[in-house]
Amino acid sequence: MTGNFGLNSQLKASQDKPVSLYDSDFDGNGSLDPILCSYIENESYPVFSKDDLLGQLNKLKGRYVNYVDYADEKITDIFTPDQLKEARVLETKNFETSYMENLGEGRFQLSPLPKEAQFSPIYGMVAKDFDRDGNLDLLLTGNFFGTRVKYGRYDANKGLLLLGDGKGSFKAVNNLESGLQLAGEIRDIAVVRQGGLDQLMVFAQNNGPLQIYKINQPLKK
Numbered sequence: 001m002t003g004n005f006g007l008n009s010q011l012k013a014s015q016d017k018p019v020s021l022y023d024s025d026f027d028g029n030g031s032l033d034p035i036l037c038s039y040i041e042n043e044s045y046p047v048f049s050k051d052d053l054l055g056q057l058n059k060l061k062g063r064y065v066n067y068v069d070y071a072d073e074k075i076t077d078i079f080t081p082d083q084l085k086e087a088r089v090l091e092t093k094n095f096e097t098s099y100m101e102n103l104g105e106g107r108f109q110l111s112p113l114p115k116e117a118q119f120s121p122i123y124g125m126v127a128k129d130f131d132r133d134g135n136l137d138l139l140l141t142g143n144f145f146g147t148r149v150k151y152g153r154y155d156a157n158k159g160l161l162l163l164g165d166g167k168g169s170f171k172a173v174n175n176l177e178s179g180l181q182l183a184g185e186i187r188d189i190a191v192v193r194q195g196g197l198d199q200l201m202v203f204a205q206n207n208g209p210l211q212i213y214k215i216n217q218p219l220k221k
Contacts, residue, residue: 004121008118008119008120008154010151011047012038013038013094015094018093019039019095021037022035022088022089023087027057035075044074045073045075046078049150097117111168113140114162114170117140117172119156120154120156120157121142125138128191128198137163138170140159140160141157141203158180159182160180180213182211183211188203188204189201
């Protein structure tokens, strides 16, 4: 199980204003050039700065000498219709980390998790009854550090425990109560049994050591 990008970012996506990725060999050098675009008010613009774009596409340097020349350019201004026609376009319209409920008869309902789950990208997730009340809870981990300087690190997740009520609602537990203080980019979680019981949670960190927590007494709601 994995989560989503979350809402704590300059990048915003919605049904009518998606974040788009144009993927094509725009300069004809044999390698793909991905161009990320997002909306500002009612227009979609490339996310990358002039320096970033020209560092990838040298052929545009003569066209965009000054920053003002590039400032208001949309992707339809930078590339011709024929170039854009050849590009693969991927769109995302929802950055919320959510869960999907099977309503039966081929019907599904997508519901966002609490706001605390939206503070950072989610990569690791475990569904387990941590408080032993008969309802599944969720443990979410993630973060992402490989961003452009303008965005900063996405590092707000120290390990998030969400207690479920069995009716589709979840309540966030603060880290002082849960005891979770995970560092780094956590990419996966494993539950380790000792003596037939779930006693350890092992967290795999990107380019870092494993972090191991012992499950103690159940938490109260």
